[in-house]
Amino acid sequence: MIKALIARIKQGYRTMEFPSPEIKLPPRFLGLPEIKAAGLEKAAAACPYAAISAQAGTLDLGRCVFCGACAKASPAVKFTKEYKLCAGSREDLVLGRDGARRARPVPEDLRRILGRSFKLRQVSAGGCGACEADCNVLGTLAFDLGRFGVQFVASPRHADAVLITGPVTKNMALALRKTYDAVPAPKLVIACGACAISGGPYSGHEECPGIPADIPVDLYIPGCPPHPLTILDGILRLIGRVE
Amino acid sequence: MKTDNHSSFIFSATDIEPEIFLDTAGSRLAAGGRAIAYFAVPEGAAYRLVLAVAFDRESRVEVYSAPLGGPFRSLTPSFPQLHLFEREIYEQTGYTPEGHPWLKPVRFTGANDKPGVADFFSVHGSEIHEVAVGPVHAGVIEPGHFRFQCHGEKVFHLEIMLGYQHRGVEKRFIGGPGPRDLRYAETLAGDTSIGHGWAYCGAIEALCGVNVPARAQALRGIMLELERLANHTGDLGALSGDVAYLPTASFCGRLRGDFLNMSALVCGSRFGRNMLRPGGVNFDLDYALVKELKLRLETVYRDVENAVSLLWNTASVIDRFDGTGTVSKQAAEGLGLVGPAARASGVGLDTRRNFPYGPYENFTLAVSGSGDVYSRAYVRWLEIQKSADLVAAWLDSLPEGPVSAECGDLKPDCGAISLIEGWRGQICHFALTGADGKLRYYKAADPSFHNWQGLAMALRNGEISDFPLCNKSFNLSYCGHDL
Ligand code: SF4
Numbered sequence: 001m002i003k004a005l006i007a008r009i010k011q012g013y014r015t016m017e018f019p020s021p022e023i024k025l026p027p028r029f030l031g032l033p034e035i036k037a038a039g040l041e042k043a044a045a046a047c048p049y050a051a052i053s054a055q056a057g058t059l060d061l062g063r064c065v066f067c068g069a070c071a072k073a074s075p076a077v078k079f080t081k082e083y084k085l086c087a088g089s090r091e092d093l094v095l096g097r098d099g100a101r102r103a104r105p106v107p108e109d110l111r112r113i114l115g116r117s118f119k120l121r122q123v124s125a126g127g128c129g130a131c132e133a134d135c136n137v138l139g140t141l142a143f144d145l146g147r148f149g150v151q152f153v154a155s156p157r158h159a160d161a162v163l164i165t166g167p168v169t170k171n172m173a174l175a176l177r178k179t180y181d182a183v184p185a186p187k188l189v190i191a192c193g194a195c196a197i198s199g200g201p202y203s204g205h206e207e208c209p210g211i212p213a214d215i216p217v218d219l220y221i222p223g224c225p226p227h228p229l230t231i232l233d234g235i236l237r238l239i240g241r242v243e
Numbered sequence: 244m245k246t247d248n249h250s251s252f253i254f255s256a257t258d259i260e261p262e263i264f265l266d267t268a269g270s271r272l273a274a275g276g277r278a279i280a281y282f283a284v285p286e287g288a289a290y291r292l293v294l295a296v297a298f299d300r301e302s303r304v305e306v307y308s309a310p311l312g313g314p315f316r317s318l319t320p321s322f323p324q325l326h327l328f329e330r331e332i333y334e335q336t337g338y339t340p341e342g343h344p345w346l347k348p349v350r351f352t353g354a355n356d357k358p359g360v361a362d363f364f365s366v367h368g369s370e371i372h373e374v375a376v377g378p379v380h381a382g383v384i385e386p387g388h389f390r391f392q393c394h395g396e397k398v399f400h401l402e403i404m405l406g407y408q409h410r411g412v413e414k415r416f417i418g419g420p421g422p423r424d425l426r427y428a429e430t431l432a433g434d435t436s437i438g439h440g441w442a443y444c445g446a447i448e449a450l451c452g453v454n455v456p457a458r459a460q461a462l463r464g465i466m467l468e469l470e471r472l473a474n475h476t477g478d479l480g481a482l483s484g485d486v487a488y489l490p491t492a493s494f495c496g497r498l499r500g501d502f503l504n505m506s507a508l509v510c511g512s513r514f515g516r517n518m519l520r521p522g523g524v525n526f527d528l529d530y531a532l533v534k535e536l537k538l539r540l541e542t543v544y545r546d547v548e549n550a551v552s553l554l555w556n557t558a559s560v561i562d563r564f565d566g567t568g569t570v571s572k573q574a575a576e577g578l579g580l581v582g583p584a585a586r587a588s589g590v591g592l593d594t595r596r597n598f599p600y601g602p603y604e605n606f607t608l609a610v611s612g613s614g615d616v617y618s619r620a621y622v623r624w625l626e627i628q629k630s631a632d633l634v635a636a637w638l639d640s641l642p643e644g645p646v647s648a649e650c651g652d653l654k655p656d657c658g659a660i661s662l663i664e665g666w667r668g669q670i671c672h673f674a675l676t677g678a679d680g681k682l683r684y685y686k687a688a689d690p691s692f693h694n695w696q697g698l699a700m701a702l703r704n705g706e707i708s709d710f711p712l713c714n715k716s717f718n719l720s721y722c723g724h725d726l
Binding site for chain 1: 350351352358378379381382383384385386406407408409410411412415421422423425426427429430431432433434436490493494496497499500504507508509510511512513514516517526546549550553556557720721722
């Protein structure tokens with residue numbers, strides 16, 4: 001017992017402040033990209049995921065897996081270290097359009113219900129397990145998701161929202177449907193990671209039909225995988241805990 | 244035909260008479276060989292059966308192939324390590340391995356397949372009950388279906404059905420190398436991005452005959468060991484959490500992240516994404532970064548040592564770890580288990596020692612155990628110490644020079660085997676080129692492919708309440724199995 005207490009003192013207090021202007025991401029981190037029209041064709045040609053349209057002058061954060069190939073090919077794309085990437089609608093993820101990338105908190109009445117106690121049922125539906133890992137990290141003492149009243153729960157019956165990761169494989173379609181149906185209304189849906197949004201690295205695979213159209217998504221969190229801070233920021237924005 | 248890790252061979256040299264193929268396979272396995280790949284590659288209107296056997300003690304790989312046009316004799320009854328390979332061949336070709344004791348789908352890829360719907364072993368009798376779990380589990384974790392046959396608390400048998408994560412990656416390599424390939428490899432199992440990424444690069448490099456510069460090799464080594472450090476540390480924390488010992492669980496959760504952040508310092512991604520490229524690496528370290536990494540390694544390692552040593556000094560932890568979920572050496576060898584799970588059962592296989600590659604010259608690490616949860620945990624701790632030493636040594640003496648070399652065209656009609664010791668164990672990528680120098684076939688085996696059956700064995704005659712603990716002690720990949 002005494003050893004555990006000594007260890008506790010040695011390990012120190014490690015929970016980060018959030019949100020905080022102090023948060024610093026590593027110099028080589030690829031966050032929110034900035035695009036310029038000049039030279040965008042080259043960047044578009046370099047992207048294996050058709051995330052960039054030179055014609056429209058856009059970059060779709062929902063398709064982007066942050067591989068950096070475009071920035072290597074052309075100075076038209078530059079990555080900043082901005083980790084706040086989420087958006088409330090699919091269109092808002094497309095950079096280069098007017099008014100793009102607005103995170104929309106849920107309406108006031110829902111916020112009153114969910115703002116202080118928000119329970120998530122995570123469904124892993126394909127993918128590589130990295131999004132799951134970065135969701136799990138939020139439960140560690142470094143992020144301490146619980147302090148915001150947000151928690152991953154085991155039963156869909158206890159959940160306010162379904163957080164989906166992965167490109168939704170054919171083999172997970174039924175399990176996702178059953179889980180979604182089991183969550184009582186009002187319920188929200190979060191698509192976490194490039195896979196869940198667009199198929200990500202697996203876009204175009206017939207094995208991965210994606211989130212069905214009749215499951216409406218309320219929050220999109222881009223990344224491959226999204227940084228834990230990106231996920232945290234998205235969830236808190238959705239329930240109106242960060243502006 | 245003999246070959247080495249990370250070198251190419253003329254594929255036609257592997258051809259042997261179809262009549263003797265299975266007998267040869269049997270005799271090589273009986274001689275102590277371990278199957279690292281066994282698959283059917285399309286050829287004309289039919290297939291060609293390919294088997295790669297590793298002889299770990301002699302650092303040698305042998306490859307045999309022969310045409311396959313119909314049902315074939317199952318070798319699983321004599322060599323259980325082939326059970327899943329043969330099921331996979333059956334699923335992909337429709338040809339029956341005759342005499343296979345439990346032939347059923349692996350990934351439910353057929354048009355009429357319903358995931359998880361297949362025959363299951365069942366036990367009958369009074370007071371016998373069946374527990375079915377998944378695909379959606381209680382935690383934030385990948386999907387899989389587990390079915391337990393129990394008598395009270397006691398588990399007679401656990402059957403594991405996977406395939407829910409199948410996203411069709413392997414066949415997308417065909418026709419390449421393509422611009423999506425590296426990310427495909429990195430996401431075969433997302434927590435093993437460096438392991439699988441390196442295995443992919445190794446296969447391509449062997450096929451183009453390029454020499455990877457020494458500095459790039461050392462940088463790859465640093466990233467692979469950081470990946471191992473992060474995952475082993477995280478798993479020790481999770482094991483601690485599963486026996487309700489919260490101090491180590493909390494500390495290790497944070498420390499795992501500190502290792503991931505070290506990877507992010509090198510390449511921007513916590514999972515090591517974008518670090519690798521065929522021919523070398525994309526990111527170099529300058530003096531300041533080396534210094535920063537050394538400093539972090541020292542402090543993080545000190546905290547890990549502090550957190551983990553609590554485990555071995557806490558009676559309630561030892562009591563739960565000791566003797567739980569034992570896999571005998573005989574079972575581990577028979578099933579072809581790999582990685583820390585195999586080493587914990589006394590199987591002396593480590594790709595870094597048995598098939599040295601890249602920066603792992605003269606690698607030694609003696610680990611062993613009695614095959615229980617305690618052994619699987621303690622082996623992780625021994626490996627953490629070794630990995631920290633390796634990273635520190637490489638940071639101290641990074642070879643000078645470039646960090647990548649240009650890869651030319653792939654040699655036509657060749658094969659290459661790339662073995663890497665990922666944190667879960669041996670990763671095997673097998674690449675074949677066609678006459679046009681494009682990838683004709685690609686086969687990837689995550690350590691989980693071999694080890695899931697080990698978890699099932701660990702539960703035999705154990706208590707069902709020990710399942711989470713046993714499961715975590717293996718911590719296998721669903722996506723790495725499902726591909
Ligand atoms: S970073 Fe994103 S937009 Fe750029 S090439 Fe990669 S996937 Fe495409």
